[in-house]
Amino acid sequence: MEVILADYLGFCYGVKRAITIAKGNASADGTACTLGPIIHNPQMVERLKQEGVGAVDALDEMEKGTVIIRSHGVGPQVYDAAEARGLEVVDATCPHVKKAQLSAKSLVDEGYSVVIVGEKEHPEVRSIFEWSAAKAVILETVEEADALPKCAKLGVVCQTTFSGAKFREIVSHLVEKSCEIKVLRTICTATDQRQAAAMELAAKVDMMLVIGGKNSANTTRLAQLCADKCRTYHIETAAELQDEWFDKIEKIGITAGASTPDWIIKEVYIKCQNR
Numbered sequence: 476m477e478v479i480l481a482d483y484l485g486f487c488y489g490v491k492r493a494i495t496i497a498k499g500n501a502s503a504d505g506t507a508c509t510l511g512p513i514i515h516n517p518q519m520v521e522r523l524k525q526e527g528v529g530a531v532d533a534l535d536e537m538e539k540g541t542v543i544i545r546s547h548g549v550g551p552q553v554y555d556a557a558e559a560r561g562l563e564v565v566d567a568t569c570p571h572v573k574k575a576q577l578s579a580k581s582l583v584d585e586g587y588s589v590v591i592v593g594e595k596e597h598p599e600v601r602s603i604f605e606w607s608a609a610k611a612v613i614l615e616t617v618e619e620a621d622a623l624p625k626c627a628k629l630g631v632v633c634q635t636t637f638s639g640a641k642f643r644e645i646v647s648h649l650v651e652k653s654c655e656i657k658v659l660r661t662i663c664t665a666t667d668q669r670q671a672a673a674m675e676l677a678a679k680v681d682m683m684l685v686i687g688g689k690n691s692a693n694t695t696r697l698a699q700l701c702a703d704k705c706r707t708y709h710i711e712t713a714a715e716l717q718d719e720w721f722d723k724i725e726k727i728g729i730t731a732g733a734s735t736p737d738w739i740i741k742e743v744y745i746k747c748q749n750r
């Protein structure tokens with residue numbers, strides 16, 4: 476049986492960086508915490524906890540210590556609130572997300588009506604929205620773009636992990652909405668690279684294993700794309716692999732979401748190879 480890894484898989488630059496920053500601020504007394512889980516991966520969150528980096532859901536759970544802002548970023552009011560509580564703030568916001576946040580802010584400052592193209596409830600999109608002083612409109616479909624009223628100056632930014640093709644389509648509808656439109660394509664290449672590599676691999680294997688948190692949007696998307704090409708299973712760990720999946724299978728492809736740790740990918744890879 477041949478087991479092939481996708482050319483691009485697993486942790487992206489921003490997640491790697493955030494984890495390194497979090498580990499560098501670990502504390503033995505449990506006072507260093509990320510605000511929200513550092514990534515959508517329960518195994519990684521647990522491992523970090525053992526290494527001295529906890530996670531809280533809200534700042535009022537912290538009396539003292541260091542709050543680590545995760546790669547998705549937060550709104551400006553969170554920095555203020557953390558400082559007001561006397562917490563030290565360590566910012567692990569991915570630089571690509573930071574760019575989207577600051578782009579939204581400068582568009583608002585320059586008098587543009589701002590649209591954020593992205594998933595309304597995604598934490599990163601919420602953070603970009605906060606940086607727009609809560610003035611932006613968030614939309615993720617062509618229909619929502621069509622329903623937007625016309626305006627004098629329209630500024631557009633995008634969720635970093637949004638599909639490039641879908642963004643282009645939505646922008647092609649938004650151009651009807653204003654005589655002056657400024658589009659900042661704040662999409663990060665990590666997502667496109669992972670999706671393209673996964674689809675390319677899925678087209679030449681009998682089965683794809685997509686590894687990542689069941690609550691991870693980018694992993695779920697990878698699994699959907701692969702399922703269009705071949706039999707696909709979305710798993711969180713090697714323990715979920717089932718014998719019957721491997722019947723009559725000669726080639727297995729493996730990919731993983733941007734929040735899947737290397738050690739989990741390795742476990743799945745080795746378990747497949749040893750069959």
Ligand code: F3S
Nearest residue numbers: 487489569571635663
């Ligand atoms: Fe940053 Fe792109 Fe990852 S925005 S967190 S490098 S998916």
